[in-house]
Amino acid sequence: MKAFSDLEQFDRRFLLIIFGALGAVITITTIIHHLFPFLIQVPTVVIPFILPAQLRLMELLIWDLSTVFLSVLLYYHVAKKHGILLATFFLTGSIIFTGFEGLMWILGGRFGLTNPTYFFSRGGLWFFEIPLYACLGWFIIAYSSVYAAEHLFKTDRIFWSAFLGGIFAVMIDLWMDPIYVNLGAMALDANAVGLWVWEMQHTLEIFSIPFMNFLGWFLVVFLFAYLWEKIREAYQMKHWSKRKCTLIFYGCIPLLLLTCLVVLGFVEIYIIQPFFHDLNILPVGGP
């Protein structure tokens, strides 16, 4: 990977702007979340800490730094393979796309635009109301799943690697979600909730997790990977300039968010609510 000073002027400016903007948003929203939670009506719950009170800051740091470390490693890998621009698209796009996708549901539920959905309880650094470790965890799972799918089937078909990547990611989440939602059971405080809390009621659930979560995971990974692969193709074939790739990539993110909103809303209202509400397939965890 080239040193920062050796990069082209466009890359240097782009990296400064995108990481500068993300850094500023994360700093401001972290301060608001911890110091002024009443501004965004952060729910008051017992946070699931595993270490004693004097080590809680360290617990948050370990959690955040370990995901940051893994993400930096993966970012280096993507940059080596596809160049710094495409690697930055995947990393920052993951944070922005998953961040806003989650935010739509969290704040929509919290401020009464939809029924209550879910919220995160524990986090050191926050991207709006999503902990940074959740955004980076998504980056790790999404990229690794798509990478494995691409190599497994040696497919150059973008649709299939994105589709299979989405399936792989959902299979990982089917196991991961029940663990982190019930993490409160191993916390020091008996009343602690999980890392995130589902508030959706009268819906279809699998392992006590709303089905919409898994559908959302598939949709988000599939759409995002498909967009990124398309941009990669156009960039590597030199069909589009760097500026055009950047504008199209970030310009498409609101469209992907809208697609997720429409598809998930449609499935919940027209399929799940009339036919499958209050159905919990293999309940897991507490009441």
Added chain:
Amino acid sequence: MAFKEYISIITLIVFVLATLLNCIFLVQATGDIIYLVLFVIPFPIIIIVIYVGIFKIRKKS
């Protein structure tokens, strides 16, 4: 063979192992084995990822 080729695979495996550690602690705390049983769902993916790492990437590099 470059280590960098395997970073994506290693990252995912480390991430899964960290979750597995939480899973084992949770089973210990609750006595509910279901969290470990659910590991059968992503298990094929872990095998696929290891297979990809051993055979596909190695062959390529």
